[in-house]
Amino acid sequence: MNHNKVNGSVTPKKQYRGPLVVIIGMPGAGKTRIGKEVSNMLKLSFMDSDVAIERQEGASIPSIFKDRGEDEFRSIESDLITKALLDHQGVLSLGGGAPMQRRTRQALERYRDQGGLIAYLDADPEEMMERALRSQNRPLLSGDARGEWLRLYDERRPVFEQLANIVISTHRAAPSVGAHKLINAIQERVVHVSGADPYDVRIGDGVLDHVRELLGSKPVRVALIHTAPVQRHSDAARAQLRTWGYQVLDISIRDAEAGKTVQVASGIWKRLADEGFTRSDAVVGLGGGAATDVAGFVAATWMRGIAYVNCPTSLLAMVDASTGGKTGVNIPEGKNLVGSFYTPLGVVADTRFLATLPNDIFIEGLGEVVKSGFIMDTHILDIVEEHAKELRSIDCANITPQMHDVIAELIERTVSVKSKHVSADLKESGMREFLNYGHTLAHAIEQIEHFRWRHGQAVAVGMVYAAELANILGYLDDNTVEFHRSILASVGLATSWDGGDFDSVLALMHRDKKARGNTLRFVILDRIGHPIHLDNPPESAVKEAFERIRSNGR
Ligand SMILES: NC(=O)c1ccc[n+]([C@@H]2O[C@H](COP(=O)([O-])OP(=O)(O)OC[C@H]3O[C@@H](n4cnc5c(N)ncnc54)[C@H](O)[C@@H]3O)[C@@H](O)[C@H]2O)c1
Numbered sequence: 001m002n003h004n005k006v007n008g009s010v011t012p013k014k015q016y017r018g019p020l021v022v023i024i025g026m027p028g029a030g031k032t033r034i035g036k037e038v039s040n041m042l043k044l045s046f047m048d049s050d051v052a053i054e055r056q057e058g059a060s061i062p063s064i065f066k067d068r069g070e071d072e073f074r075s076i077e078s079d080l081i082t083k084a085l086l087d088h089q090g091v092l093s094l095g096g097g098a099p100m101q102r103r104t105r106q107a108l109e110r111y112r113d114q115g116g117l118i119a120y121l122d123a124d125p126e127e128m129m130e131r132a133l134r135s136q137n138r139p140l141l142s143g144d145a146r147g148e149w150l151r152l153y154d155e156r157r158p159v160f161e162q163l164a165n166i167v168i169s170t171h172r173a174a175p176s177v178g179a180h181k182l183i184n185a186i187q188e189r190v191v192h193v194s195g196a197d198p199y200d201v202r203i204g205d206g207v208l209d210h211v212r213e214l215l216g217s218k219p220v221r222v223a224l225i226h227t228a229p230v231q232r233h234s235d236a237a238r239a240q241l242r243t244w245g246y247q248v249l250d251i252s253i254r255d256a257e258a259g260k261t262v263q264v265a266s267g268i269w270k271r272l273a274d275e276g277f278t279r280s281d282a283v284v285g286l287g288g289g290a291a292t293d294v295a296g297f298v299a300a301t302w303m304r305g306i307a308y309v310n311c312p313t314s315l316l317a318m319v320d321a322s323t324g325g326k327t328g329v330n331i332p333e334g335k336n337l338v339g340s341f342y343t344p345l346g347v348v349a350d351t352r353f354l355a356t357l358p359n360d361i362f363i364e365g366l367g368e369v370v371k372s373g374f375i376m377d378t379h380i381l382d383i384v385e386e387h388a389k390e391l392r393s394i395d396c397a398n399i400t401p402q403m404h405d406v407i408a409e410l411i412e413r414t415v416s417v418k419s420k421h422v423s424a425d426l427k428e429s430g431m432r433e434f435l436n437y438g439h440t441l442a443h444a445i446e447q448i449e450h451f452r453w454r455h456g457q458a459v460a461v462g463m464v465y466a467a468e469l470a471n472i473l474g475y476l477d478d479n480t481v482e483f484h485r486s487i488l489a490s491v492g493l494a495t496s497w498d499g500g501d502f503d504s505v506l507a508l509m510h511r512d513k514k515a516r517g518n519t520l521r522f523v524i525l526d527r528i529g530h531p532i533h534l535d536n537p538p539e540s541a542v543k544e545a546f547e548r549i550r551s552n553g554r
């Protein structure tokens with residue numbers, strides 16, 4: 001399913017008729033063969049504009065050119081394509097020269113701007129030329145065929161690049177490989193984050209390729225910051241970065257919260273200095289949320305700020321940590337107490353990375369997913385409830401296509417909730433604090449448990465705590481509090497905690513970044529989907545809610 005990207009959110013593709021995708025490119029790029037493969041894989045109809053013209057006119061393309069001239073051919077072609085853009089529902093492949101005709105190009109631009117997908121297939125010119133010259137059905141390639149092909153390539157490529165919103169390299173690719181790349185691109189989801197430094201979050205199989213366009217040609221060196229458990233993915237990313245011509249500094253750091261420290265950051269700064277890392281170089285953070293937090297912090301601080309791209313590999317990092325520009329590290333006194341708001345060039349959430357994610361880490365990521373349902377997109381709660389059993393027992397190495405779509409939808413929706421808050425309030429002066437639902441207690445739990453508790457699990461208990469607090473103060477009824485417990489427990493998330501004592505927890509909650517002076521501040525709900533700020537609640541209520549989240553509390 002495709003979406004337009006709209007500031008701070010995604011919206012379902014505008015309801016318009018027309019093809020799922022239109023394929024353009026030079027003769028020999030593989031438009032017809034890949035188009036037919038995609039149609040077969042997606043069980044859609046396939047239309048080739050040249051074939052349709054020959055059928056409609058009862059004559060071959062060369063004879064139409066010979067008997068009626070190119071202008072009349074282009075007019076026939078433009079009429080047929082304009083009609084197909086309105087009523088052909090499958091895959092449409094265009095003759096190489098079609099987009100060069102003004103009326104056809106305008107029709108394509110209208111189709112694209114209404115949410116349509118135009119895929120430009122490109123490959124090595126020699127490879128395409130060799131394939132094109134094998135076919136005799138190319139009237140424009142008679143005579144000095146090579147020279148003419150190259151001339152047309154130079155003339156047409158800028159138009160293809162301007163029109164397309166998908167570019168697929170078919171270089172040395174079998175049609176089935178090219179078709180899979182195109183299907184992945186068609187099914188890719190994009191959430192746009194607006195604000196002073198806007199960027200996109202791309203979600204889907206194979207989206208790693210977007211790192212290249214995000215980094216661009218300025219960086220000579222790229223520091224790839226990752227951790228051991230994601231070695232398979234960082235190896236692939238490193239190889240890809242080198243193929244693109246970047247000098248890669250491979251920086252493997254301590255895993256999880258142990259890597260999210262000033263000491264680790266300092267070691268990276270030293271490495272960057274030793275390697276002569278300049279302001280035009282860039283950082284790629286690849287890993288869970290702890291890795292992307294520290295990578296972002298290094299990018300924010302090295303020479304007062306260099307470019308970085310996040311490649312999240314855990315569910316929690318994909319749905320939350322990698323987006324929004326909160327970078328930082330923990331210190332012994334508390335979680336995330338040192339850091340900076342620093343926006344990435346973009347986020348590339350390649351769902352292939354989930355294949356190695358352990359089940360318990362996947363489940364903790366659902367804590368931030370359910371949170372987003374409670375604070376804004378309540379459809380997330382419907383999806384989680386409907387698929388609770390499969391989500392709780394997920395084997396990430398064997399995710400079915402159906403569950404892949406469910407997970408991709410949850411990722412997209414959760415990122416969209418985060419994006420709406422971040423786009424409106426990057427530095428958390430108000431609305432963005434709602435993303436902190438459940439976190440006031442959660443961070444205290446993580447601190448007291450010396451990070452033995454996963455962040456997502458702590459947030460789950462924190463949300464039950466906030467619901468109890470809201471219930472005590474008359475905002476939420478018992479059923480809504482119980483719904484918090486039931487939906488969290490249904491996907492394997494914790495709903496109680498017996499560690500620590502109230503006084504130590506209270507002291508840590510006062511150190512939360514939402515606190516102002518001596519004012520203790522929480523985010524609670526006054527109804528599902530509607531968070532509010534709660535400042536300085538009576539200590540009796542704070543304590544009563546704390547007792548209620550103990551395992552014998554309710
Ligand atoms: N910056 C933000 O806005 C933000 C938002 C939410 C959470 N966070 C931070 O993110 C962290 C939690 O993120 P997390 O849950 O990803 O924790 P994490 O980074 O500790 O990762 C959890 C574990 O899973 C492993 N892992 C990650 N991806 C994997 C994969 N594809 N295959 C195999 N193993 C994989 C990691 O190596 C680690 O061992 C916390 O530090 C939290 O404070 C930051």
Ligand SMILES: O=C(O)C(=O)C[C@@H](O)[C@H](O)[C@H](O)COP(=O)(O)O
Nearest residue numbers: 320324326336368432435436439513
């Ligand atoms: O991005 C935000 O803002 C959030 O609050 C998202 C939280 O889910 C996330 O855990 C964040 O790291 C917590 O931020 P903090 O400022 O409380 O450390």
